[in-house]
Amino acid sequence: MAQGSTNSFLRWLRQPGVLAAIPASVFLLIGFAGPLVMVVAYSFMPSKTFTLMQAPTLENFTSVFTDSYYISFSWSFFLALVTVGLLLAITYPIAYGMAKLFGKWANLVTLLVALPLLISENIRLFGWVLFLLKNGIMDGSLQTLFGVSASGPLYTVPAIVLGLVYVYLPFMLFPLVIGLSMIPDTLKEAASDLGATRLQIFREVELPLSMPGIMIGCILTFILTLGSLAESKILGGQAVVMIADDIESAFTFAQNWPKGSVLSVLLIALSGLIVFLLFRRIDLDKIIGKR
Amino acid sequence: MSASGSSFLELKGVTKKFGDFTALDSVSLKIEEGEFFTLVGPSGSGKTTMIRLLVGMDAPTSGDLCLQGEVINDVPANKRPTCMVFQSLALFPHKSVGGNIEFPLKIAGVPADERRKRADQLLEQLRLPLNYYDRSPNQCSGGERQRIALARALAFDPQILFFDEPLSALDYRLRKTLEKELKDIHRETGKTFVYITHSLEEAMVMSDRIGILRDGRMIQVGTPDDIYNRPKDKFVAQFMGEVNTIDVRRKTKTTVECEKTGASFKVAKDLEGFSKGFLIIRPEVMKIGAATKGLPNTMQGVLFNDYALGSRVQYQVRTEADNQHWLVERLQDDPLESGVGDKVIIGWRPADSILVSA
The missing domain is CATH 2.40.50.100 (RNA polymerase II/Efflux pump adaptor protein, barrel-sandwich hybrid domain)
Known part of the structure; x- marks a missing residue:
């Protein structure tokens, strides 16, 4: 009996699909699932321990809720919402142009948007520092040309938002482009033929059909912004502490792995919950009529 | 005919050029009210260009399009009292069958209960089950989708209904059935139908009159009998089989x-x-x-x-x-x-x- 089940397991294992999936599965298990499990496990360890061998406890969770971490959580969610809103307003027209209007020039725009991704994010942000700095490029130019001084917007909340919008723009733009280019032009022509104005075509046809692209862009940039760290540190200075900042200092400066783990787990759970609720409320397949 | 004595829809020397290419070469044509007129031509003959001009998605390079004596060259599609059934049908995938049919009424600001009543009427007229109202058009068969597209166009209550080869993707038997149904609906509604197709056979079954296009020129206009028995040239004679x-x-x-x-x-x-x-x-x-x-x-x-x-x-x-x-x-x-x-x-x-x- 045992012999038989071993044989059938071996037969299952020797299928080409299973064999081909082994390297990727092992890599994902070690590189992706492993650290996540470790983080969850550490969140139940007593404060300031570096081993997983202690008796599990909930003390980290209770201390996080009594502490003032809600402020950095709120900042992160607020900045993420503002960033997503701004990105949507900025990239929708660009995406529309790239999908429907620019023709062969769309490739050039794609290149221009994608090219900065080849440079390290931190270096690009330091570029912005030089630009926004008091007596920096912007301030200096304004003083020389117009004699007015923009007394350094660096180290303010708008500077952080600028950084976030700048860094995460491609992640909103490209899903929108794909979403918009999947809408057949005949649908708009048909709507127009049936009497719809430009605005009505947008509201009744284009917007609902580009919803999958919009949703994916929003979720992507929202999650990325929630976990962002460099923008608030480099462009924000001490203006705002975002939750990723707290997590980092818990792991490094404070040497309190369980505390950092608890914050990570809460962040993952919260963003997971939002995505889950969003997808449950909005059925993408139904929007584009696949079902 | 309208009071002025001019035709219902008239093309006067309509030419359409795309760069150096002449898609339509000075086409003149009169279509009467209530007529089932079919434009027939092989691919590349200019029939799609012609229908885009008629619907208002393009403007002619020269010449005039007149509807009831008024020049409509530059009136955009959404301001014209005409409507088209697309080759791809262009049903809205995110709307139900009912939502599709009601679309032109919703655009025109008709209240919801009236829209629903009209949609039910049209479902019935086009022999579609009433419970299709809430279905997605993607759950419907090819023939049913044709009828939904036609119902949506009829809901617009157009003065002229254009058809851009809507039956070409269907199998032979269904196409034959729908050709006859379309002719029945033409009789029931009394509207002016202008149909384009590459199949003279299809045109023969449905039309009151047929116009034959070749290389952007209108070669012959006549009844199916004229076209079949008195073709003007070798091309027209050979077109029908x-x-x-x-x-x-x-x-x-x-x-x-x-x-x-x-x-x-x-x-x-x-x-x-x-x-x-x-x-x-x-x-x-x-x-x-x-x-x-x-x-x-x-x-x-x-x-x-x-x-x-x-x-x-x-x-x-x-x-x-x-x-x-x-x-x-x-x-x-x-x-x-x-x-x-x-x-x-x-x-x-x-x-x-x-x-x-x-």
């Missing part, structure tokens, strides 16, 4: 002579004004074997092959004189006594000859 064609020149007042063999054939009509051209005889009027007895126009040949066409049988005969293939069709229940390889006689009545000038 296979025909027998030979080069001929005038011999006497009522006979023509084959350019190749010198054989002469009687024709029924006076050859006034004809000097050189083509003699065209459709396979279904050709006679073979004993049936050629007493006919003035006959030829000797060898039966080369036979094809079953269902209700009819088509014979391919290779003539002795010029080694040309001739097609002859007979009803399937009237079989020929000769077999493939046998010598046969083929012929036709002078009245069945179609002569077109070169």
Whole structure:
């Protein structure tokens, strides 16, 4: 009996699909699932321990809720919402142009948007520092040309938002482009033929059909912004502490792995919950009529 | 006809150019109210360009489009009292069947309960079950989707309904059914239908009048009978399926002579004004074997092959004189006594000859 089940397991294992999936599965298990499990496990360890061998406890969770971490959580969610809103307003027209209007020039725009991704994010942000700095490029130019001084917007909340919008723009733009280019032009022509104005075509046809692209862009940039760290540190200075900042200092400066783990787990759970609720409320397949 | 005495829809020397390419070359045409008019042409003949101009998605380079005597060249599609059923149907995938049908009413600001009533009426008129209202159009069959698209267009209550080959993607049997249904709906609604297709056969079934387009020019406009029996040129004659064609020149007042063999054939009509051209005889009027007895126009040949066409049988005969293939069709229940390889006689009545000038 045992012999038989071993044989059938071996037969299952020797299928080409299973064999081909082994390297990727092992890599994902070690590189992706492993650290996540470790983080969850550490969140139940007593404060300031570096081993997983202690008796599990909930003390980290209770201390996080009594502490003032809600402020950095709120900042992160607020900045993420503002960033997503701004990105949507900025990239929708660009995406529309790239999908429907620019023709062969769309490739050039794609290149221009994608090219900065080849440079390290931190270096690009330091570029912005030089630009926004008091007596920096912007301030200096304004003083020389117009004699007015923009007394350094660096180290303010708008500077952080600028950084976030700048860094995460491609992640909103490209899903929108794909979403918009999947809408057949005949649908708009048909709507127009049936009497719809430009605005009505947008509201009744284009917007609902580009919803999958919009949703994916929003979720992507929202999650990325929630976990962002460099923008608030480099462009924000001490203006705002975002939750990723707290997590980092818990792991490094404070040497309190369980505390950092608890914050990570809460962040993952919260963003997971939002995505889950969003997808449950909005059925993408139904929007584009696949079902 | 409108009070001014002009046609319902009129094209006056309409030309459309795309760069150096002339898609439509000075086309003039009058379409009357309540008519089922079909534009027929092979791909690249300009029929799609024509319908885009008529609907308002493009403007002509020169010439005028007039609806009830008013020039509508630059009136955009959403301001025209006309509407089109697209080749792709262009049903909105994110809206239900009911939502699609109600779309033009919603745009026009009709209240929801009235919209619903009209949608139910249209579902009924187009023989669609009422419970389809809440379905997604993607759950419907090809024929049902056609009807939904038509219902949506009818909901707009257009003065003219345009059709851009909406049946071309369907299988033969369904297409035949829908062609007849469309003609019924045309009769029921009394609206002006303008249909474009590459199939003259399809046009024949439905239309009151047919216009034949070729290379951006309107070659012939007429009733299905005109087009079939009195084609203006070789192209029109050959457009409706296979025909027998030979080069001929005038011999006497009522006979023509084959350019190749010198054989002469009687024709029924006076050859006034004809000097050189083509003699065209459709396979279904050709006679073979004993049936050629007493006919003035006959030829000797060898039966080369036979094809079953269902209700009819088509014979391919290779003539002795010029080694040309001739097609002859007979009803399937009237079989020929000769077999493939046998010598046969083929012929036709002078009245069945179609002569077109070169």
